[in-house]
Amino acid sequence: MKAGKQTETTNQKRFFTPENYAKEQSQRMHSTRGPLLIASLSAGEYLAEAVVNKYTRHLKAQGSEDNILYLEGIDRRFSDCEACVRLKHHVNGYDAFLFQALFNPNLPFSIDENYLSFLIAARALREHGAKHITGILPYLAYSRQDKPTAFKREPITAKLMADLSITAGLDQLISWAPHCGQIRGFYGSMHVDFLDPLILFMEEFSDFKNREDVIVVAPDVGASKFATHFGRAMNINTAIASKYRPQPEKVVISEIIGDFSNKKIAVILDDMISNAGTVYALCKKLITEQNIKEVHIGVSHNLCVGKGSERLQDLYKNFALKQVIVTDSIPQTAGLRELPFVKVLSLADSLSRTINRVHYNKSVSEVFYTPQ
Numbered sequence: 001m002k003a004g005k006q007t008e009t010t011n012q013k014r015f016f017t018p019e020n021y022a023k024e025q026s027q028r029m030h031s032t033r034g035p036l037l038i039a040s041l042s043a044g045e046y047l048a049e050a051v052v053n054k055y056t057r058h059l060k061a062q063g064s065e066d067n068i069l070y071l072e073g074i075d076r077r078f079s080d081c082e083a084c085v086r087l088k089h090h091v092n093g094y095d096a097f098l099f100q101a102l103f104n105p106n107l108p109f110s111i112d113e114n115y116l117s118f119l120i121a122a123r124a125l126r127e128h129g130a131k132h133i134t135g136i137l138p139y140l141a142y143s144r145q146d147k148p149t150a151f152k153r154e155p156i157t158a159k160l161m162a163d164l165s166i167t168a169g170l171d172q173l174i175s176w177a178p179h180c181g182q183i184r185g186f187y188g189s190m191h192v193d194f195l196d197p198l199i200l201f202m203e204e205f206s207d208f209k210n211r212e213d214v215i216v217v218a219p220d221v222g223a224s225k226f227a228t229h230f231g232r233a234m235n236i237n238t239a240i241a242s243k244y245r246p247q248p249e250k251v252v253i254s255e256i257i258g259d260f261s262n263k264k265i266a267v268i269l270d271d272m273i274s275n276a277g278t279v280y281a282l283c284k285k286l287i288t289e290q291n292i293k294e295v296h297i298g299v300s301h302n303l304c305v306g307k308g309s310e311r312l313q314d315l316y317k318n319f320a321l322k323q324v325i326v327t328d329s330i331p332q333t334a335g336l337r338e339l340p341f342v343k344v345l346s347l348a349d350s351l352s353r354t355i356n357r358v359h360y361n362k363s364v365s366e367v368f369y370t371p372q
Helices: 003-013 018-026 042-061 111-127 157-168 181-187 198-204 221-234 277-289 308-318 348-359
Strands: 036-040 069-071 075-077 083-085 095-099 132-137 172-176 191-195 214-218 237-247 250-257 265-273 294-302 321-327 342-345
Touching: 036 042, 036 348, 042 069, 042 095, 042 111, 042 348, 075 111, 083 111, 095 111, 095 348, 111 132, 111 157, 132 348, 157 181, 172 348, 181 191, 191 348, 198 221, 198 321, 198 342, 214 221, 221 237, 221 265, 237 277, 250 277, 265 277, 277 294, 277 308, 308 321
Parallel strands: 036 069, 036 095, 095 132, 132 172, 172 191, 214 237, 214 265, 265 294, 294 321, 321 342
Antiparallel strands: 075 083, 237 250
């Protein structure tokens, strides 16, 4: 019998005792949460793979020989379009981090289909013994539905998605700059980390720090808090736009509150671009009424649906838009990546560092906190 086969047979017949189990565990270099596992569903594979590569490079840079168990593309579809999740490796006792892109314009699946696949995968990890299950949803769909529109008899859908995540077996959720931070409360006692993009945008717009000719503009009241934090950290003035929607898909900027004296450059910061209606109206108003000569946009999530791409290109050609900085929380289409004014920032390093800290029970906020 070959040595490898003999060892395998010995392990299969082995009977564990408290003494030999304790000795074996003391020789393993694992977190108390268990060995690290990163799993991805098909829509989230693009980012999970980048995170695994970044995490591995960090380990090698520190002289570590540790390996990450990576299970990619664990979902598939039956002929009737039902989602099926199959794990190619045992997960019992693992500290699992599950990646999914809820909106992926490069694949034919809807947000609802991607969300259901994510929930099924969480249940698969739970039923097969994962010690901890952390969902990684860089773009948290349905977070805009955190309250019903007045007099419209709508449900609080964000709460429903939180309930489903808990029921599926999730222990923890990590997301990048969600539309509404207050939805953390919908997850009850589940640990939730909403990662802050402040440092990311401070680094990208570092040339504007302490500039008297630059102003940061929040496109609505919802974005004003983040824009104010950014303005204070960068030592530049802040303005807030007031908007309303007279009808669906149409935005009117009624006024912009702020001091634009001697201001030539405007930085617009928001959590997302959907069809670009808000930034389109705001850019035009800044150029035509506030004598702004350059506009720079920074957003955490670029859905760019409907007329979004067309509007951004028109702003670039006719209304002094210089650049749009987005992240890969949503995979960008080839057409958007090729636009000369669009810069896509990878979240791989931020997420790899976040996973590392969660895995070793360390503070996540230290990665994203900057002293004021």
